[in-house]
Amino acid sequence: MVKRSWLSTSQNPNHTLISLLDRCKSMAELKQIHALIIALGLSEVESFTTRILSFSAISNSGDIDYSYQVFRHLSNPTIFNWNTVIRGYSRSKNPNRSISVFTQMLRVGVSPDHLTFPFLAKASARLSSLRLGLAIHSCIFKAGFEMDRFVGNSLIHMYASCNDIASAQKLFEEMPQRSLVSWNAIIDGYAKCGDLVAARVIFESMPERDVVSWSSLIDGYVKAGDHREALTIFNRMRFVGPEANEVTMVSVLCACAHLGALEQGRMMHQYVKDNALPLSLTLRTSLVDMYAKCGAIEEALLVFNGVSxxxxxxxxxxxxxxxxxxxxxxxxxxxxxxxxxxxxxxxxxxxxxxxxxxxxxxxxxxxxxxxxxxLGKHGMTPKSEHYSCMVDVLGRAGQLDEAFQFVSKMPVEPSSSTLGALLSGCITHGKFDLAEEVGRGLIELEPDHDGRYVGLSNMYAVARRWNEARTLREAMEKRGVKKSPGCSFVEVDGTLHRFIAHDTSHPKSVEIYMMLNGVVEQMRLDDGYQA
Structure with missing residues (x-):
């Protein structure tokens, strides 16, 4: 609660109010101080309005809509006030409001400055709107800020976020001066677009790197599904790079989760502790997810229960x-x-x-x-994933007719995962006629996906329909679809080992195959197993 006792004793109430605003921790406190300012007739004093707008628009405890209401009542807002509100909306749940405020600004004759445009570019990036981004770029060009380094960096990020990496690269090459932020923006752009080759080339040629550089590359490999390389880069970063931050560790824990690398995941958790990284809610969530996906459900519960x-x-x-x-x-x-x-x-x-x-x-x-x-009762519309899960529920329970009817009445076209769940249920419960119909539907949906042919071929094999299985394999070969080799990972003492069928690249492949052959031979002797 803000006390008013200072009003009768303070020599300079303005200094006291500024001190209160600078120490403000919540919107509740801000509103009390704001009420005092209004009561004293000081609501147009710039030193107060800038602080009120900044806290409500930008701070993590703020309220951008409150900031906008305060802004609307200013008789003559400065360019700093306009930029503050535009910035606040650019990072809010409604980044499109940044553009609306910018339009109002132009209508009343206020000229934007070099700080206005990076916020607008950020809003365009968050909306993934290339059309809007191009319009903002046009305004930048007309205002003469295209060569400004901060504006240029924001445009690189905007184009990359809108999947126009060619324009981002062109801007990067034309920049008269590149900062570390410029390099990071283009690396992050290539990583987000999935071009890890280009991202890696730029990364290796950087004059200097910071935690953002490393994190962008690591996250790029995680998003591309190359989780082993993500961990390799992180280990390199530990020895030659800066200390990781929350963003880095979230990506690394995601890689461990996908690989099922429990020991490495534990090592990452220990890294967080050893480096006293703040255990934010996002990081704790990543730890819970990693432990759960790696089979350590008790450790996941320990992390979950420790979150206050x-x-x-x-x-x-x-x-x-x-x-x-x-x-x-x-x-x-x-x-x-x-x-x-x-x-x-x-x-x-x-x-x-x-x-x-x-x-x-x-x-x-x-x-x-x-x-x-x-879902519908709570105002949510079921997505294809929900339909797939529901089909999986019915399929596992053997209710295949109900599952088929459910798929037939779906308001959206069934996805491959939906049909895959139905096919799996049909094979499990011996509904081969229905399985064949669903399997052929899957091939029609994804004719170049090797797994669709293999799934139907496996069904024919289970049903002992060998001719159809052979014909399907021939059709697959004729179309030029090759079966991607499956691989498995084994973690030993925190090191991941990758294995592919008939692969001899492992340094101990001779010993491994000798052991496997020995196991198969022993199975033959003990149980009459036929390899």
Missing amino acids: VHQTDVLIWNAMIGGLATHGLVKESLELFTDMQNLGIAPDEITYLCLLSACAHGGLVEQAWYFFNS
Whole structure:
């Protein structure tokens, strides 16, 4: 509570008010101070308005809509005031409002400066709107700020975010002076577009690198699915680069989760502790997800239960509910959802995916229908992933006719994952006629996907329809579709070993094949196994 006792004793109330604004920690405090300022008739004093606008528009505890209301009541807002509101909206849930405020600014005759345009470029990037970005670039050119380094960096980021990496590269090459931010922007752009070759070339040619440079490259490899290379780069960073930050560790933990590399994941957790990195909610959520996906559900629960603020964020609950479901702990998963509801945390679309997954593992068809129908009741529209999960629930439970009817009545075209779930259920429960129809539908949907041919061929093999299986393999070869070799990973003492069928690249491949041959021979002797 802001006290008013200073009013009768303070020699300079302006200094006191400024001090209060500078120490403000919440919107509740700001509103009290603002009320005092209005009561004293000081609401147009620039030193006050700039601080009120800045806190409400930019701080993590702010409220951009409140900032805009304050801004609207200013009789003569400065360019700094306009930029503050534009900046606030560019980082908000409604970045398009930045453009609206900018349009108002032009209408009243206020000229933008070099600080206005980076915020507008950021808004365009967050909206992934190339059309809007081009319009902003045109305004920049007319205003004569195209050669400004900060503006140029924001344009590189904007073009890359809108998947126009050629324009981003052109701007980068034409820059008269490049800062570290310029290099990072173009690396991040190539990484986001999936061109890791170009990103790596630029990374290796950088005159200097910071944590953003390393993090962008690591995240690029994670997004591209090359999780081993992401970990390799991180290990290189540990020895020659800067200390990692939260962004780096979230990417690295994601890589460990996808590889199932539990020991490496534990090492990453220890790295966070050793370097005293703040355990933000995002980082804790990544730890929960990593431990759950690596099979260490107890460790995931330890991290989850140690979060004092997890009641305020649905993401960490989703990670834990989904982790429990994956481990077959269906009862615990559903109980956790009840706890989440009791705490007043609203579920999102991912929550319902996790719940449907739990129902699939537990054979809970009625409960699955309840959750699926709850999506609409809470104002959410089921996505293709929800339909796929529901088909998986019905397929695992052997309700194939119901699953087929469900797919037939879907308001959207069935995705490959939806049909794949139906095919799996048909094969499991011996519904081969329906499996054949679904399998051929999958091939029609994705004629160049090797897995679609293999799935139907496997069905023919299970049904002992060898001629059809052979014909399908021939059709696959005739079309030029090659089966991608599957690979597996084994982690030994924190080191990942990758294996592909008939591969001899491993340094101990001779010893490994000798051991495997010995195991097969022993199986023959013991049980009459036929290799």
